[in-house]
Amino acid sequence: EGEVARLKGELETTSRGAQQAEERAEKLTDATHTWREQIEQSQRTIDAQAQAYAEERVCSEDASRRCEVLQAKLGQRDREVESLEAQVKELHGLRAQNEAAQARVRAFEQMQGQIQAEAGRRAAFQHGLRQRPPMPYPQMLQMLEDAGGSIAQLQGVVGAKEREVAFLQARTAEMAKVQEMAQEAEQQVMRIKEALDWKTIAVQQMTATV
Secondary structure, rough: OHHHHHHHHHHHHHHHHHHHHHHHHHHHHHHHHHHHHHHHHHHHHHHHHHHHHHHHHHHHHHHHHHHHHHHHHHHHHHHHHHHHHHHHHHHHHHHHHHHHHHHHHHHHHHHHHHHHHHHHHHHHHHHHHOOOOOOHHHHHHHHHHHHHHHHHHHHHHHHHHHHHHHHHHHHHHHHHHHHHHHHHHHHHHHHHHHHHHHHHHHHHHHHHHH
16 A cells, blocks of 8 residues: 555656646747747848848939939030030120121211212302302312312212121121020020029939938
8 A cells, every 4th residue: 555655646746747847848839939920020020121122222223323314414414504605605795796886887877978968068069160150270170170089089988888888787687697596595595504403403302312
């Protein structure tokens, strides 16, 4: 009987130890599941971050390429603006020359009117001479020679001024066309500058986000 009691005690002790071991095994199993879920969640997080990083890198490279393209275009636009500004400056000079030529035309026309008026007075004077009583031949010959030389000189001046006026009038018509070109060039420069303003802002914003 004593041996049986001892065996029963050992059996109970073994049973309790086995039960405790089963409980520990269940706890370890639960912990293992929890750890596995945490590891899987961490792996999913790492994969998502890696994917996001790869996408962000692609976007950054694409943004950098677009910035380079826009900067190249801006450089080209800058050169075009410089060329147009040089043309506008040249056209302003031509406009000043045109205004000076027009002023000379007006002065020449005024001079032509004065010369023609003087020629009219000379003709009237000669007509008056013909209406007067005859004068001594030597005096009359000298007067006619003086008057004829003066009239011929005036007519030569008038002819030269008329040719110069015709040339300046043709130049004035050409300058009017140049003025139209200058205005068109100025408008084109303004449009390009406006385009450069908003493109520069776009590049700055894109560069800030890269």
